[in-house]
Amino acid sequence: MDLRAATWTDVRDLETNLAVVPVGSTEQHGPHAPLGTDVLTAEAVADAALERTDREVVRAPAIPVGVAEEHRQFPGTMWVSPETFRRYVRESVESLAHHGFDRVVIVNGHGGNVDALREVGGRLTRSGEAYAVPFTWFEAVGDHGADMGHGGPLETSLLWHCAPDLVDEDGLEAASEGAADGWGEWTSGANLAYDSAEFSENGVVGDPTDGDERRGTELLELASDALGRLLEAVAERDVTRPEPR
Amino acid sequence: MDLRAATWTDVRDLETNLAVVPVGSTEQHGPHAPLGTDVLTAEAVADAALERTDREVVRAPAIPVGVAEEHRQFPGTMWVSPETFRRYVRESVESLAHHGFDRVVIVNGHGGNVDALREVGGRLTRSGEAYAVPFTWFEAVGDHGADMGHGGPLETSLLWHCAPDLVDEDGLEAASEGAADGWGEWTSGANLAYDSAEFSENGVVGDPTDGDERRGTELLELASDALGRLLEAVAERDVTRPEPR
Amino acid sequence: MDLRAATWTDVRDLETNLAVVPVGSTEQHGPHAPLGTDVLTAEAVADAALERTDREVVRAPAIPVGVAEEHRQFPGTMWVSPETFRRYVRESVESLAHHGFDRVVIVNGHGGNVDALREVGGRLTRSGEAYAVPFTWFEAVGDHGADMGHGGPLETSLLWHCAPDLVDEDGLEAASEGAADGWGEWTSGANLAYDSAEFSENGVVGDPTDGDERRGTELLELASDALGRLLEAVAERDVTRPEPR
Amino acid sequence: MDLRAATWTDVRDLETNLAVVPVGSTEQHGPHAPLGTDVLTAEAVADAALERTDREVVRAPAIPVGVAEEHRQFPGTMWVSPETFRRYVRESVESLAHHGFDRVVIVNGHGGNVDALREVGGRLTRSGEAYAVPFTWFEAVGDHGADMGHGGPLETSLLWHCAPDLVDEDGLEAASEGAADGWGEWTSGANLAYDSAEFSENGVVGDPTDGDERRGTELLELASDALGRLLEAVAERDVTRPEPR
């Protein structure tokens, strides 16, 4: 049930403790893909999964600004500090838990949010306020995952499928040509770079022309299936904390 | 220019320092209106104003969860603490200002956010990071303002106009019957109540059946006109801080 | 019972849960009125109300520095950040509640404190630590309220009554001549100004020569009566939080 | 110049960078002395020193609630956390420094504030915002200092001199009989006690009947002389930070 469109009386009548909170970022995705990519894709995956499941699940509005200072050299990129992001997500989840929706999957579309969400999930879960697990869709698409990049084949494919009007075809060629091969600059297992502009001229990592609508369809199916399985697991899990040894 | 749909190269090519950030809340609006009312209406007003203006204005994604603990007794209401809300809005605006969009109108659809947004605007403006002014649409609709309430005639009218499918007609009668006459319980100029459930059985203040689509059309026109004028004023204002006396 | 003058054994013997905490500001009030105006008036109103009531009420010392950065261009104005002010007031009230004085009226003399005090009251009340309600005296003086201003007729009148030595008669003429007509600079329901120096040359809003000692006497009577009624209401109110709907 | 009684135009005309901020506590002082003792005495010492000095000195209002949780078992004791106290004092001083009053002596009447004030002074001074030095009057009264206690001979003497009406003569005998000999319970240089109720039945340390009005007169003279010398030293000191070695 989409909270944005439901009345409180609708919500009152639900019999579930499951919720999803889509979380993205508003940040550069190259000269061809919109700044809203990470929100759009997170919402697409969340909604597709909810369509497929028989369980009742509360669907919160998407949180649109995340941990993205790493893209600040690219115009239009928005961000908040990790600490503020953690607070905003955590308290949003706590308000859901207040109504009994205390098993929550945070459906994430942005790599830069991953660490912060894991920390939030741990704090909520250990305190007993909610059992909250982050799910990042591109970590759940099997072998495709290796091609992730940034504004690369995976995200561009999913956009072709979900929001084709938002892919700037004129920008694609430039995106492909200027794309970096990989994320970061690595020495001895350490990433020497903190800003994407250190290693990518146009903000893209991975060749977006390796994606197409068909791949997007498959990615959505894989990701939403995975999220469906996760919702089952979260619903059924014994979340009592272990006894001291 | 809607950041969600634009590429960073689109944003780079803009020549403006103006931005709007819609801000709402996901909270009960009675048995007839959706929890997303305050976001929907803030976005509707912002978008209508941007359509009418000749200026280039950056349009940020809407911030969906605000200061709404006062409605926590009603299922589905989400909220964050005022401090977290202030941080999230302030840092979001700072990230826009980083790119030169440092004259910002925060377009607000929720009464509970008003104090926090004023504080954020003051801090941003005095520090020189951005000139930020909050605008709450129902404070700019002339005589209509007196009917504001909560889930009452104004918000319901605007929904009839902008998102008629989200008004639950079955709930309207109950909404009307159970509505409180006014917001709060007052003695000596002080509101004794902190939670809306202290004075409203069903969360509604003001009779929503006093609204209709036509009134919604007028409200949108009034509010978006007002926002247009405010954008002009914000664009033209001398924002240097006064000299010490 | 005035805590400043009482011993702990005096306090121990009280049978009440009511307290008042005067809160003001040390800030410019024009060339004719003292920086301490908001503390003086808050204390005057609080003390007058306590004289009139039969109830036992604990009277805390006044908190002298508030949210007043808006006057920082005027020499001598002191302020703390809103967050620090909220913490200081909240924890002061919590310490009273620790001893059982957990129904508290915060008697305020400064407009800039209003939002912060409402937030503090909400937090204390919802957490169950104390039931705390802010009362701002010039919001409880009937039709006089429309003349409020800053260093204007109301405050000046009350000073004529309570502390006539502190009104600088030589400054009155200048105050009157340089006074602004209203607080702020408004467009579309939004205040474009954040500092009082943006719209008032000498820091005054409203003509202080419209006040006199007689008006001050009446204001004190009105305000202290109102506070007396509020204390009754606070003492008698059922403060259990509403049940979830 | 007492800020509470001055207009901003008075303050503007000052030619000084010196200020004092009295700081106390509202806390139990035995069955004979008022909860306001530490504020009263800090103000008395500050005002006496200002009377004797030829320098212009800004005199801020007294901060009435300090770090006093150690007395929380005694009714009426108020306190804030050390962190909140530090913030409130620091920002108050910063607001004075904003106007050029950036050499500040914090005149303290409460032992529990000492550590916090030293930390505040260090932070302000090292950041260059203000040169702020705390002065605790009973640390500057020569051999009398050894008798300090709490509600004991020194504070009681000073009250006899400054506010004799506030000494409860009926409570004196009980105060004397129940007084502890020393502050704390010590083993190996460590104080095992955190609350004064652990070692004092009635909250008193030191026999208050060892004090009288004459001793109070002498104490005020000693303390205000000492404060006068400190103001000289603070005014004349080179406060540039040392160069790195």
Add this chain to the structure above:
Amino acid sequence: MDLRAATWTDVRDLETNLAVVPVGSTEQHGPHAPLGTDVLTAEAVADAALERTDREVVRAPAIPVGVAEEHRQFPGTMWVSPETFRRYVRESVESLAHHGFDRVVIVNGHGGNVDALREVGGRLTRSGEAYAVPFTWFEAVGDHGADMGHGGPLETSLLWHCAPDLVDEDGLEAASEGAADGWGEWTSGANLAYDSAEFSENGVVGDPTDGDERRGTELLELASDALGRLLEAVAERDVTRPEPR
């Protein structure tokens, strides 16, 4: 140069801007390995690298308590919150940078610290206070990395080499038998577990008997070589932040 053993005059005479800060954790490592494993190993790797390099490098004392609440069910495990850990590490590095040691490798021995250290490094680097890069030794040992676990073959091997007395041989068999195969409980790319006690009976992941002294020797060589290369890269890197696009 080891700061613990150097005088400030020694440090003054250094000509370098490079520093290392070892960071570990005091937490359970199974029934056979000491709680100090992560500090010991981080220090061993740091010291071995410093021995091999020709560059002058400041060596800070090791920070012994990290982000380890995930092991709290096992007696003796110490931890601080991620936020406190980030503050402690960040400010420690800032103090080094104050003296000009502003290229810093944080040598880490604990997986639970990784996310926090990356956040700290980003903040320090983007603010320009220091260029700080975390290095986690077991991410830089080539193919061995796949065997990492917790108290498993890698850490146990390194202990056999660096601190053989601290491996409890009696506990090894139990460690081996009760060890979990992998870290966490995974569904759809999400780890459902937050505490190690959810998936490991005795706290061990990976079979420690797959390690021996020879492997430890090799690990130390691999890790310290890698750290040496990283120090070169950090010393030589252009750390000016990229220009806005």
Add this chain to the structure above:
Amino acid sequence: MDLRAATWTDVRDLETNLAVVPVGSTEQHGPHAPLGTDVLTAEAVADAALERTDREVVRAPAIPVGVAEEHRQFPGTMWVSPETFRRYVRESVESLAHHGFDRVVIVNGHGGNVDALREVGGRLTRSGEAYAVPFTWFEAVGDHGADMGHGGPLETSLLWHCAPDLVDEDGLEAASEGAADGWGEWTSGANLAYDSAEFSENGVVGDPTDGDERRGTELLELASDALGRLLEAVAERDVTRPEPR
């Protein structure tokens, strides 16, 4: 039992609630003594006391960086803010208390930590999380205490005894010649100085050549005896908080 060297199974088998946490600083100690002096001495005293006591006591790793900004003009000095130090120590102690080691002596070797540790102890104790008492070794060595200084006779003596290789004999003469007589610059009981470089050219206070190995032996004996007595007192103390009066 030293946590660094113990397994969790060792710790599980303990029957005690006593722990010690050594706390020091990494800061200049003159041209003759190492930056690590305060950690070394704190650990030496803690370990000597644990050797002498029959009680089982958990021994945490030493916290190496403390409140030492006062020495920042001297190269190599590390520090964190008082607030961060308090958080780090407090949460470290809380993690010990989580396992039942909730009577804790914080063994301190640095004067600059004293105020912060007292605040931490108060907060932990009043909240009931742990009974924590700081012990600063040089406050428990009888008449020697008067000679304390900084890098002076006491610390140097203890180093001669515990870590003679770390005393730089070549630096001793310079240390002696450039040493200040006392800590700070005092007027009217107030210390006008905030940085040690304001009153000591080489960072030393007190003549280190007044110390020798024999005095070090005696100091260690005195301090560890005192700590042993304190451990007894902490173990036996009734730590229930007093009843309200």
